[in-house]
Amino acid sequence: MPRGTLIVFEGLDRCGKTTQTRLCVEGLSRTGVKLAAGLPWRFPDRTTPIGEVLNTYLTSKTELGDEAAHLLFSANRWEKAATIREALGRGETVVYDRYAYSGVAYSVAKGLGMEWCLAADEGLPRPDVVVFLEVGVDEARGREGFGGERFEEAETQKRVGAVFDRLKGEGWSVVEGSGRMEEVAERVKAVVWPVVQAVTGRDDEVGELWG
Numbered sequence: 001m002p003r004g005t006l007i008v009f010e011g012l013d014r015c016g017k018t019t020q021t022r023l024c025v026e027g028l029s030r031t032g033v034k035l036a037a038g039l040p041w042r043f044p045d046r047t048t049p050i051g052e053v054l055n056t057y058l059t060s061k062t063e064l065g066d067e068a069a070h071l072l073f074s075a076n077r078w079e080k081a082a083t084i085r086e087a088l089g090r091g092e093t094v095v096y097d098r099y100a101y102s103g104v105a106y107s108v109a110k111g112l113g114m115e116w117c118l119a120a121d122e123g124l125p126r127p128d129v130v131v132f133l134e135v136g137v138d139e140a141r142g143r144e145g146f147g148g149e150r151f152e153e154a155e156t157q158k159r160v161g162a163v164f165d166r167l168k169g170e171g172w173s174v175v176e177g178s179g180r181m182e183e184v185a186e187r188v189k190a191v192v193w194p195v196v197q198a199v200t201g202r203d204d205e206v207g208e209l210w211g
């Protein structure tokens with residue numbers, strides 16, 4: 001049986017990730033592609049015990065050292081790794097709002113070393129496509145809700161964006177995120193759909209980060 005496709009959305013805060021992730025799932029469900037239950041999935045997954053700690057950190061109710069925070073974000077992914085692999089193995093496509101790239105980008109932006117940050121996520125299921133929604137910090141800042149949580153200020157976002165630029169590589173599709181949400185969704189579909197079809201037609205294993 002062909003495996004499912006692992007699709008990841010990344011980008012700065014308020015770039016439209018959450019909306020586009022949802023529209024992508026809706027679009028895929030109309031095509032009849034087999035999907036995992038309860039999509040889109042997201043990181044941080046605030047419903048797990050580790051996720052609850054991350055939630056208190058992100059809403060500034062607790063403090064964590066940068067290294068501890070990084071490892072908890074990574075552990076939050078590791079606690080889902082088997083679930084992701086199982087879903088893909090059953091032929092179900094999985095769509096994530098944020099993944100390990102956010103983990104590295106935010107932590108390196110705080111001053112942690114790139115190699116150290118990458119190491120924690122090494123071996124996680126490798127996405128078949130990373131859809132990076134590109135929106136200028138100034139545009140993101142103008143969007144509703146910007147500034148509510150830790151890290152949502154322009155200087156941090158610029159630093160995070162610079163790390164994302166270093167992470168962009170094979171398997172990434174940079175999509176222009178400005179404009180009407182339906183237009184952006186069309187651009188996303190144009191990059192996601194060929195990947196889903198290619199993965200469905202191949203009979204390969206899910207890869208591992210950072211390969």
Ligand code: 2DT
Nearest residue numbers: 043044058073074098099102103106
């Ligand atoms: P949301 O606003 O998308 O819920 O993200 N973050 C996220 C990290 O610092 N490291 C990580 O590994 C992940 C997944 C980015 C909440 C914030 O958490 C940050 C924004």
